[in-house]
Amino acid sequence: MAEAKKRWLKLDNAAKIYPAAKRRRWSSVFRVSVTLSEEISPLTLKKAIRRAAKRFPSFFVRLRRGMFWYYFEEVPAPAPEKDDAFPCRRMTRAELSRCAIRILYYRDRIAVELFHAVTDGNGAMIFLKSLVAEYLRLQYGAEIPSEAGVLNLNDEPKPEELEDSFLKNEDGCVSAGRGADNAFYLRGTRFRTDFLSLTTGMMPVDIVTEKAKQGNVSVTVYLAACLICAIEHIQKKTVGKRKHYKPVKLLIPVDLRKFYESETLRNFVLYITPGIDPKSGEYTFEETLKAVHHQMGGELTRQNFNAKIRANVRSEKAFILKIMPLFIKNWAMRLVYNLVGEKKSCLTLSNLGPIQIPEEMKKYVRRFDFVLGAQAKNNFNCAVLSYQGKLYCNVTRSVKEPLLERELFPLLVEKGIPVEIESNFYQEDLPH
Amino acid sequence: MSYCVKCGVKLSPGSKSCPLCGTAVISPEEQETAVPTFPRNPKSPPGQRIRRSTVALLLELLLILPPAVCLICDFVPDRSLGWSYIVLASILLAGVFILPPVWKGKKFLPFYFFLDFSAVGGFLAFLCAFTGGNWFWESSLQVLLLAAAEVYIAWVVRIKTKISALRFAALILTEIGFFCLGLEILLNRAYHFHSMPVWSLYPLVALSAIGVILTVIDRDPALKEKLARKFFT
Numbered sequence A: 001m002a003e004a005k006k007r008w009l010k011l012d013n014a015a016k017i018y019p020a021a022k023r024r025r026w027s028s029v030f031r032v033s034v035t036l037s038e039e040i041s042p043l044t045l046k047k048a049i050r051r052a053a054k055r056f057p058s059f060f061v062r063l064r065r066g067m068f069w070y071y072f073e074e075v076p077a078p079a080p081e082k083d084d085a086f087p088c089r090r091m092t093r094a095e096l097s098r099c100a101i102r103i104l105y106y107r108d109r110i111a112v113e114l115f116h117a118v119t120d121g122n123g124a125m126i127f128l129k130s131l132v133a134e135y136l137r138l139q140y141g142a143e144i145p146s147e148a149g150v151l152n153l154n155d156e157p158k159p160e161e162l163e164d165s166f167l168k169n170e171d172g173c174v175s176a177g178r179g180a181d182n183a184f185y186l187r188g189t190r191f192r193t194d195f196l197s198l199t200t201g202m203m204p205v206d207i208v209t210e211k212a213k214q215g216n217v218s219v220t221v222y223l224a225a226c227l228i229c230a231i232e233h234i235q236k237k238t239v240g241k242r243k244h245y246k247p248v249k250l251l252i253p254v255d256l257r258k259f260y261e262s263e264t265l266r267n268f269v270l271y272i273t274p275g276i277d278p279k280s281g282e283y284t285f286e287e288t289l290k291a292v293h294h295q296m297g298g299e300l301t302r303q304n305f306n307a308k309i310r311a312n313v314r315s316e317k318a319f320i321l322k323i324m325p326l327f328i329k330n331w332a333m334r335l336v337y338n339l340v341g342e343k344k345s346c347l348t349l350s351n352l353g354p355i356q357i358p359e360e361m362k363k364y365v366r367r368f369d370f371v372l373g374a375q376a377k378n379n380f381n382c383a384v385l386s387y388q389g390k391l392y393c394n395v396t397r398s399v400k401e402p403l404l405e406r407e408l409f410p411l412l413v414e415k416g417i418p419v420e421i422e423s424n425f426y427q428e429d430l431p432h
Numbered sequence B: 001m002s003y004c005v006k007c008g009v010k011l012s013p014g015s016k017s018c019p020l021c022g023t024a025v026i027s028p029e030e031q032e033t034a035v036p037t038f039p040r041n042p043k044s045p046p047g048q049r050i051r052r053s054t055v056a057l058l059l060e061l062l063l064i065l066p067p068a069v070c071l072i073c074d075f076v077p078d079r080s081l082g083w084s085y086i087v088l089a090s091i092l093l094a095g096v097f098i099l100p101p102v103w104k105g106k107k108f109l110p111f112y113f114f115l116d117f118s119a120v121g122g123f124l125a126f127l128c129a130f131t132g133g134n135w136f137w138e139s140s141l142q143v144l145l146l147a148a149a150e151v152y153i154a155w156v157v158r159i160k161t162k163i164s165a166l167r168f169a170a171l172i173l174t175e176i177g178f179f180c181l182g183l184e185i186l187l188n189r190a191y192h193f194h195s196m197p198v199w200s201l202y203p204l205v206a207l208s209a210i211g212v213i214l215t216v217i218d219r220d221p222a223l224k225e226k227l228a229r230k231f232f233t
């Protein structure tokens, strides 16, 4: 490939924080994976990746430093690698300057791990589905139509898929503030390496939906309330007096594609932070459910999003920021991230919802997973999706103690939801 | 299929213990069918790390190299040692600064603090004696003690109080201002330049003013948010 022909992309508005805030413990990597019914053939996978790279140019990029901003530059598709002992291994600066995407395989599973600045969970899922459809076509000669989020690899990439939807949808008029109290912090003993423990809770979707319906809320709200109750229980056990209690809040990304009918394959989410403040008094589960439902209902409006997008975009357009050299901007952003970044919430809960795929694919595909990597400070994260009647709740942690898992899953069992547990953490691997 | 008796969750076939609470599974029947969710990679178990003592030893060996070369260079031409003492002392100083933290970690911070300042004092006293002057006892020692006191104050404040980052920055700036003032007073006393402080008043006033501004910003969460937003692109 000639040097001059390489395409390059500006980082989208939401993505800018990721390169600046990254460091040893945190590189904001997330992962989507699919489990098929048979062992993966690396050769076929390699071919499928090469085909997909043409359709998804914004995914096969490397991070480069400019004078004033980071930017992405296209790279040739990487070969698939064997899966590591744990998900979402951090991407070092050296790795990011080679390629910001990783495609991994292990037994019957294909996983895509991405630097978060490239895209968000929904964008990654469209990529994964299209990649797997192509893999199935090549491996089994399956005829899979391009529908239900599977893109036709013979098409040219559309300009609207590469657009920064934040810039396009700036039409509000008020700036939304980011002020709030710091949230309760889940402590723990960090693993000595970058190891990330993944515990998956699998439960029947229909029972969870039924429980959510009984409370007149959505599945996301129901799970959020369960998480908040679990965290509140931990706070109750570890913090003495109620007046020292901190708010228990979650960071929940909302996919804006539906709100704005955007087709972008880059970052297009905003965050809301529902939660409770137990300082003033105890919350029952029902009260928590109601509180979260109310807060999410109130925040999930187009007007609210307009305001938030405007606040984001306006600060990007500030003249002084445009001309400030990158290293100073990085320093300032890192400082601000340390001051306010993650402290406003206990952890992230991201729900991709039910995964739809073309009918013809279903007999090959057993399972989907969505996993969030570790954060700089917050020790736990939770990512959810459902497929074929099963809900997969992936809790990741960068500390030894399964604090959250130990509260959350038994709580779900107590609510009458049968939970099956799977984990990549073996106590005996820890040095004593 | 086995269930955890404590948590009530179903466990994947072949599990020996519950991943949530660690309770052992009483009858793990399907041992053979257990498939780990991830390859159990012996190369990266959760808790392996380069040993500190190895790093310390390597650094020590690296530090020995330059003085050895210097000693040879200094000794060979005239069969006596001269300037290489300074090199030796500098390397020793660097060793005192680098090796203990690398070797023992953050646990003994107060001890390192004491050790480092004593080492700098010793180094300066040696230089003073070597060059045949008296400047160390006249002024440097006092300046060093002043610096040590200020670093100690900042360190105690940082550890013992939950001071915010902005207020801490304000404290550091103010301390630098006062250090300038102290420096000038000490130099004036030793060498009689002026009877009153002259140049140090400028940094003192400027840095204290910035300190006050930072403290005021810190008091207003809304303003802090606004400034944060300006940088948060």
Ligand SMILES: [Zn+2]
Pocket: B004, B005, B006, B007, B008, B018, B019, B020, B021, B022, B023
């Ligand atoms: Zn258990």
